[in-house]
Amino acid sequence: MKMPYDDIIRLPHHVSRNHPQMPLRDSAAQFAPFAALTGYEAEVGETARLTAVKRELDAQEAEELNRQLAAIIEHLSERPEVTVEYLVPDERKAGGSYVTVTGRVRHVSIPGKTMVMETGTVIPLDDVCQITPSQEDRA
Numbered sequence: 001m002k003m004p005y006d007d008i009i010r011l012p013h014h015v016s017r018n019h020p021q022m023p024l025r026d027s028a029a030q031f032a033p034f035a036a037l038t039g040y041e042a043e044v045g046e047t048a049r050l051t052a053v054k055r056e057l058d059a060q061e062a063e064e065l066n067r068q069l070a071a072i073i074e075h076l077s078e079r080p081e082v083t084v085e086y087l088v089p090d091e092r093k094a095g096g097s098y099v100t101v102t103g104r105v106r107h108v109s110i111p112g113k114t115m116v117m118e119t120g121t122v123i124p125l126d127d128v129c130q131i132t133p134s135q136e137d138r139a
Contacts, residue, residue, distance in 0.1 A: 065131060068082075082132060086127045
C-alpha cells in the first residue's frame with residue numbers, strides 16, 4: 001500500500017553548504033511565547049493594587065491631635081519620643097498607605113506644616129492621623 005510522502009520520507013536531512021547551522025539554544029528561542037501586549041500584566045497588577053483612602057478626622061480626633069502636637073512643641077527642646085501614624089501618598093494612584101513611625105522629634109514647622117524626626121523623616125502634618133507619646137514621656 002502506497003502512503004503519501006513515501007518518496008521523500010527516507011531521504012537524509014538536508015544541511016546547507018552556504019549557511020551555518022543555528023545553535024540549538026537560538027533555535028529554541030524562535031518558539032518562545034510572543035508578548036503582543038508588552039506591559040499589560042504590569043498594568044493589570046497596578047490596577048489591582050489596593051491603596052488606602054485618607055481618613056477624615058472628626059472634631060474630637062482633630063482636637064486631640066492638636067493637643068498632642070502642642071505638647072510636642074512645648075517640650076521640643078527635650079526631643080520627645082512619639083509614635084506617629086500618617087498617610088504616605090501613592091506615587092501612581094489616588095490614596096496611599098498608612099505608616100507608623102516611632103522616634104524622637106527634632107523639629108516642627110507650623111508654616112511648613114511638617115514634623116521632622118531625628119532620623120530625617122519628614123512627616124506632613126496634614127497627613128497625620130494619630131500621635132502617641134512614648135511611655136517615658138507620658139509619666
